[in-house]
Amino acid sequence: MLISLVRERAPEETRVGLVPDAVAKLAAAGHRVLVEPGAGERADFGDPEYVQAGAELADDGPERADLTVSVRPLTGDTVARLRRGTATVSFLPAAQSLELVRQLAGAGITSFALELVPRISRAQAMDAMSSQALVAGYRCAIIAADMLPRMFPLNMTAAGTLQPAQVLVLGAGVAGLQAIATCRRLGAVVRAYDVRAAAAEEIASVGGKPIELDLETLEGSGGYAREMTADRARRQQELLEPYIAAADVLITTAAVPGRQAPRLVTADNVRRMKAGSVVIDLAAETGGNVEGSVPGETVRIGRARVWGGRNVPGQLPGPASRLLAQNIVNLLGLLTGPEGRFSADFADEIVAGACVTHDGQVRHEPTKALLQGPLDAERPA
Structure with missing residues (x-):
């Protein structure tokens, strides 16, 4: 050829x-x-x-x-x-x-x-989608660590103890798992949630702590999750709210191929986060997992800064x-x-x-x- x-x-x-x-x-x-x-x-x-x-x-x-x-x-x-x-x-x-x-x-x-x-x-x-998601997952963890005005790891010193950062990752596909693994390597405590039943084992395999909610799982074809109903989405937001409020860093990576990204986090959820918190929305280009995120921009919602991803793999070309x-x-x-x-x-x-x-x-x-x-x-x- x-x-x-x-x-x-x-x-x-x-x-x-x-x-x-x-x-x-x-x-x-x-x-x-x-x-x-x-x-x-x-x-x-x-x-x-x-x-x-x-x-x-x-x-x-x-x-x-x-x-x-x-x-x-x-x-x-x-x-x-x-x-x-x-x-x-x-x-x-x-x-x-x-x-x-x-x-x-x-x-x-x-x-x-x-x-x-x-x-x-x-x-x-x-599978180019997976290879590029791996790069994006790593990149968003590094961005989160850079934006957070505190250190990720636990540090015990003569001057006192610095507690580890609390990271929450929503979506445990290739990008989410790489984000979990990278945040763990940096020393953070990482919790994660995905709508697929198999995700809990995958989250634990890279050092994260899986969150289990009293909701039906949404297994789709090809390893992806299928779309959720509006009622299930609202219930999921309610159940995730305390985990979001407790997080120093929230990273969202959920996507459904060929469709708009599912809305996982409301602006009210973000407003309840602590001062200095960081939100990384990897799905901002396809509609956003986080209400109010803007692709390629960092916006403030309440006391948190929300970073919207745009061609994230291209940031490590x-x-x-x-x-x-x-x-x-x-x-x-x-x-x-x-x-x-x-x-x-x-x-x-x-x-x-x-x-x-x-x-x-x-x-x-x-x-x-x-x-x-x-x-x-x-x-x-």
């Missing part, structure tokens, strides 16, 4: 889809990689590193390539440069990118969304890009036919599950439903 790596156009995106080490692996497998100059600069990967790894620098990669790689969805202008029958791999929040999906289908592009890779054992090495690039390399292995060319085998559940558009059609059923109808009329002759 001839693979193109493009430079990210979004000003806030610092990650890159392929790092030099990943390019070297693709080159060793017989592929050619065209890298747009400056593609890795924001993640501290320079053009000479890509060339040394076996890449060629080129501004016209998308026009020439069989497959184009990026972190965020390609812009409409870049999609217009792609040849019919070629492919793209990137994050692609289809429900929020309907016009782009329409354009990809109309142009005959086969597009794969990293967030749609099924959460099955065989796909773990391609080096490690985030390394993990993401390996996820993409692993996925490309499934998209390579016996002769080394691009080949999408839709009998493979990973390939089929991650595909959004192919051969002029939208294959992802939820997105197709949102678009309300076939795109045949818009396909070029």
